[in-house]
Amino acid sequence: MRSRSVILPGGAALCSNLLQRSMRANMIPAVLVFLGAGFGGLMRHIVNITTVRLFGTLSFPFATMFINVLGCFIMGALTAAFAMRAGQGSFWTQHVRLLLTTGMLGGFTTFSTFSLEFAVLVERGEMGPAAAYAVGSLVLCLVGVFAGLSLIRAMG
Incomplete structure (x- = not known):
């Protein structure tokens, strides 16, 4: 990519590659999040289709539950894993957290x-x-978060 300068009022010149790099850093x-949400949404769709194929149409929303x-279990597990590995390398960066938690789990749950x-x-x-649905979902989701946290902590 060829570097081009942008002349700003007052005579200041900025390299366009610096501007492009800054824009890219903000877009990443x-x-x-976009890619993670798409994958999470696809996984949710697969679970819904699989549930209908296995059990037929149910009046109780088991698939969503x-x-x-x-999703809460995975959130707990990821949160514990990220906390335990903070500062241990580039894999556990903010970008991976955004991809998996905000993106994938946001699209999945x-x-x-x-x-x-x-x-x-x-x-x-x-x-x-x-x-039953409201209480069961709340209790089981909270149990899922704690189970995920505990599992990863026990492994570490």
Whole structure:
């Protein structure tokens, strides 16, 4: 790439490659989140399709509950792994955290879908399943986070 200068008011000249490098550095985190979210969304879709193929259409949203519990477990495991390896090399950088947590797990977990499915159960008058879904999701997701944290800490 050829270097070109940009003349700014006051006679200051900046190399365009410095500007491009700065823009690239700011775009990398956004691209990593984008890619991670796409992969996480694809994985969520695969779990949904697999659940329907294995169990048929269910009135209880097991797939979403499973996705959220698994996502919370993975979040706990990754958080522990990142904390234990902080400063140990470039792999555990902010970029990897953005890719895996904000991106992949943000695309994989489905709190908005959970909320909608809870509302649908309530609107159908299915208060027992709605309560079981809300409480079960909350408890199991919290257990998932602690299990992930504990597993990685025990391994380290």
